[in-house]
Amino acid sequence: MDFVFILQTMKTLLAAVPMTLALFFLSIFFGGLLALLIVWMRVAKNPILSNFAKGYIFVFRGSPLLIQMFLVFYGLGQFGFIRYSFLWPFLREPFVCAVLSLALCTAGYTAEIFRSGLRAVPVKEIEAARSIGMSGFLLVRRIIGPIAFRHALPAYSTEIVMMVKSTALASLVTVWEVTGVAQRLISQTYRTMEVFLCAAAIYLILNFVILQAMALLEHRLSQHRRAAPRLS
Amino acid sequence: MWIVEVLGFGQKGWGGLLVAGALMTLCVTIVALLIGAILGTLVAWAKLSGGGVARTLGNAYTTVFRGVPELLIIYLVYFGGSGAVSAIGRSLGYEGFLGLPSFAAGALAVGIISGAYQAEVYRGAYLAIPKGELEAAEAIGMHRSLLFRRIIAPQVIRFAIPGIGNVWQLSLKDSALVSVTGLADLMRTSQVAAGSTRQYLLFFIAGGCLYLILTSLSDRLFNRAERRANRSMPSSFGQA
Numbered sequence: 001m002d003f004v005f006i007l008q009t010m011k012t013l014l015a016a017v018p019m020t021l022a023l024f025f026l027s028i029f030f031g032g033l034l035a036l037l038i039v040w041m042r043v044a045k046n047p048i049l050s051n052f053a054k055g056y057i058f059v060f061r062g063s064p065l066l067i068q069m070f071l072v073f074y075g076l077g078q079f080g081f082i083r084y085s086f087l088w089p090f091l092r093e094p095f096v097c098a099v100l101s102l103a104l105c106t107a108g109y110t111a112e113i114f115r116s117g118l119r120a121v122p123v124k125e126i127e128a129a130r131s132i133g134m135s136g137f138l139l140v141r142r143i144i145g146p147i148a149f150r151h152a153l154p155a156y157s158t159e160i161v162m163m164v165k166s167t168a169l170a171s172l173v174t175v176w177e178v179t180g181v182a183q184r185l186i187s188q189t190y191r192t193m194e195v196f197l198c199a200a201a202i203y204l205i206l207n208f209v210i211l212q213a214m215a216l217l218e219h220r221l222s223q224h225r226r227a228a229p230r231l232s
Numbered sequence: 233m234w235i236v237e238v239l240g241f242g243q244k245g246w247g248g249l250l251v252a253g254a255l256m257t258l259c260v261t262i263v264a265l266l267i268g269a270i271l272g273t274l275v276a277w278a279k280l281s282g283g284g285v286a287r288t289l290g291n292a293y294t295t296v297f298r299g300v301p302e303l304l305i306i307y308l309v310y311f312g313g314s315g316a317v318s319a320i321g322r323s324l325g326y327e328g329f330l331g332l333p334s335f336a337a338g339a340l341a342v343g344i345i346s347g348a349y350q351a352e353v354y355r356g357a358y359l360a361i362p363k364g365e366l367e368a369a370e371a372i373g374m375h376r377s378l379l380f381r382r383i384i385a386p387q388v389i390r391f392a393i394p395g396i397g398n399v400w401q402l403s404l405k406d407s408a409l410v411s412v413t414g415l416a417d418l419m420r421t422s423q424v425a426a427g428s429t430r431q432y433l434l435f436f437i438a439g440g441c442l443y444l445i446l447t448s449l450s451d452r453l454f455n456r457a458e459r460r461a462n463r464s465m466p467s468s469f470g471q472a
Binding site for chain 1 (some may be wrong): 241295296299301302303304307308311312314329388404405407408409411412419422426431432436437439440443444447448
């Protein structure tokens with residue numbers, strides 16, 4: 001083992017971690033917002049809205065992320081109205097394209113996860129809330145939202161780990177995050193194993209920290225389900 | 233009409249190549265699923281019944297290969313495998329670089345990833361077998377191999393089908409990443425077609441549609457298999 005080389009590799013890869021984190025947080029944030037919109041459409045009574053949401057979920061969960069990313073990265077420029085609009089300076093950037101396609105993709109998966117959380121909300125709790133006159137946004141904010149979110153949390157943390165791994169694809173549209181830098185190092189030095197181990201360690205630590213944070217959140221949100229502490 | 237021409241099967245059409253790419257994707261995924269089934273069984277076995285060392289190794293395998301980006305694992309197998317093949321070539325007197333065939337590298341890489349997920353599926357399926365059945369089989373003097381063949385294997389397969397269906401969908405989508413090694417699968421073919429005709433939108437949408445056909449058809453297949461495997465069981469909650 002060549003520790004000098006490993007140290008050097010680690011330093012180079014760590015410099016790319018902020019890019020991976022930026023991709024991750026931005027796509028989780030925008031993907032989550034979009035998922036809320038889609039799950040609202042999915043459970044709507046209006047058949048046009050719910051069928052649109054079903055189609056969205058089918059398309060984005062059924063095709064590989066890479067083809068979606070290439071579609072955004074290479075395909076958007078073909079539309080004249082996008083090319084000459086004020087948005088083009090943003091949409092030209094590989095980073096924006098990567099975040100956009102990651103967010104669109106995770107929204108499909110997250111919408112299904114949120115929907116399964118919604119289905120876990122007991123009807124009786126909604127009836128109880130309605131009987132004391134709660135309705136509309138207040139009902140969603142105080143009763144449905146919190147219960148559904150807590151039920152969806154375990155599946156959502158799996159999806160979040162998947163997203164950490166998916167940020168690697170951004171390297172294929174020339175965003176230099178950890179995997180892209182690792183690939184460049186491998187093809188420069190041909191020391192596959194050492195570079196792989198360094199990059200793998202970075203991803204495993206990231207995933208571990210994120211899963212730990214999600215477990216903490218789950219613990220905090222399920223206080224009412226644990227037995228009350230004994231007095232005396 | 234130019235769309236029909238470009239996507240068609242004629243002289244200028246890319247239709248034939250795209251379908252061939254879809255078949256290649258299917259082949260890579262099937263081989264990867266088989267490799268993953270072997271690896272997954274071994275790892276599940278190590279995690280369930282092995283000693284301390286085997287269990288630690290099994291846990292390390294599932295943690296690493298489920299926690300690290302698929303693209304990185306493909307680079308590891310492709311570049312690492314090519315390095316190993318070149319070293320063997322050097323020892324046999326051949327100077328220079330020898331590449332691992334991209335089909336082998338891709339199927340192996342996706343297989344290693346799918347093995348990590350399959351291990352968890354098989355482990356869960358084994359734990360779902362009622363303990364009483366294993367005890368009953370032992371009580372009437374069944375040997376370990378007979379016990380495995382008659383009691384464990386049929387039930388593990390039945391419990392594992394929904395999980396295997398999920399792993400299949402994951403592997404099918406992971407196989408798109410194998411295109412970085414230059415294998416002419418559906419992803420790579422759409423990319424080449426898009427690049428040489430400059431019709432990016434058209435060909436990536438066509439490729440995406442073929443992927444959707446593959447995923448929805450295989451989803452239907454797995455649902456049918458699940459119904460068939462459960463045909464003698466009393467219908468229970470959550471059945472397809």
